[in-house]
Amino acid sequence: MTGFDRKFAQRNELEEAVVDHAPWFLDLLGRWQPAGKSSAIGSDATPVTPAGDLRLAVRNGYLNFYCGGQSVARVHLTGHSGNPGKKRLWAETHQKYLSEQPSDDQKYDVLDEKHWQTETWLADLIERTQAYQGKEKLFVEKLVAKNPLVVDLEVALPGFEVDEPDGSITKLAPRIDLAVLEPVVDGLWRLVFWEVKMSDDGRVRSEGEPEVVTQLNKYAEWLTKSGNNKTVLHAYRSAIKVLVDINDFATANGRALNGLDPALRAIADDPEKLVGVDPQVRLAIRMVPRETPDPRFQANCRDRLDKADVRYQVFEADEKDLALPVLKLCE
Numbered sequence: 097m098t099g100f101d102r103k104f105a106q107r108n109e110l111e112e113a114v115v116d117h118a119p120w121f122l123d124l125l126g127r128w129q130p131a132g133k134s135s136a137i138g139s140d141a142t143p144v145t146p147a148g149d150l151r152l153a154v155r156n157g158y159l160n161f162y163c164g165g166q167s168v169a170r171v172h173l174t175g176h177s178g179n180p181g182k183k184r185l186w187a188e189t190h191q192k193y194l195s196e197q198p199s200d201d202q203k204y205d206v207l208d209e210k211h212w213q214t215e216t217w218l219a220d221l222i223e224r225t226q227a228y229q230g231k232e233k234l235f236v237e238k239l240v241a242k243n244p245l246v247v248d249l250e251v252a253l254p255g256f257e258v259d260e261p262d263g264s265i266t267k268l269a270p271r272i273d274l275a276v277l278e279p280v281v282d283g284l285w286r287l288v289f290w291e292v293k294m295s296d297d298g299r300v301r302s303e304g305e306p307e308v309v310t311q312l313n314k315y316a317e318w319l320t321k322s323g324n325n326k327t328v329l330h331a332y333r334s335a336i337k338v339l340v341d342i343n344d345f346a347t348a349n350g351r352a353l354n355g356l357d358p359a360l361r362a363i364a365d366d367p368e369k370l371v372g373v374d375p376q377v378r379l380a381i382r383m384v385p386r387e388t389p390d391p392r393f394q395a396n397c398r399d400r401l402d403k404a405d406v407r408y409q410v411f412e413a414d415e416k417d418l419a420l421p422v423l424k425l426c427e
Contacts, residue, residue: 132244165233
């Protein structure tokens with residue numbers, strides 16, 4: 097298997113690059129709230145404000161800062177043509193966040209001095225993401241804010257093929273909403289994944305088997321294929337070490353808003369404490385506010401999910417306790 101990893105630069109490389117060329121990186125760190133923390137949370141339909149939080153995700157060789165489920169900045173540390181041996185820190189963002197006009201354009205532009213030379217450059221970027229922050233992604237943000245053991249979001253699996261019942265082959269490049277640590281025993285942890293849906297999503301409501309069941313089964317198929325589970329385990333041991341290093345770097349530069357959960361530091365110190373990856377992806381469902389009860393939800397969702405042996409949690413529309421439950425080990 098290729099294509100799935102989590103890594104970034106060594107801390108000494110980062111320190112040198114920031115001092116030399118990238119004071120803007122400290123601005124990003126100054127808005128990073130680790131999982132389990134938040135400066136303010138509104139309703140599921142309330143966009144993150146320009147004064148709101150960023151979430152940090154480690155990717156394969158770069159960092160991604162998110163706001164309300166939208167990628168605000170992808171940060172890279174690479175050599176450059178003028179001096180290949182000396183690494184340079186640089187960032188890119190969607191073109192649509194650099195314009196006052198809404199757009200569906202997915203192209204990226206490099207952020208340079210003309211973008212970040214003003215004091216409000218980051219608040220301006222965040223404000224422009226508001227037009228794209230849907231209610232599902234805002235609920236994901238609320239889950240991150242309430243669960244300190246979240247270690248990744250918008251988890252893109254490498255493209256892969258699955259065999260369909262009719263003998264055909266489907267090519268997929270899926271994203272899972274959250275990666276979370278769960279305690280096992282005696283200071284050991286495993287990695288679990290959560291897919292998030294709203295209750296009015298047609299993929300969780302069906303007269304037959306909900307579409308989301310097929311989606312979860314395809315995730316599990318990939319995670320159980322030879323070598324994939326071990327590769328994911330290795331990747332997240334590395335990701336957690338990067339998160340700890342970045343948090344320490346932010347603290348040393350007076351930009352850390354909060355610390356990380358002690359479990360992440362324990363795994364960074366001893367990666368063997370992260371012992372496995374559960375291939376059975378869980379499902380978190382947020383009930384959409386309604387003026388009247390939704391009696392068909394029981395028949396068209398809960399009963400069918402139970403029949404399919406899906407491990408799921410339903411959060412009521414007004415529920416404030418958004419802790420993701422620890423579910424029994426997969427047999």
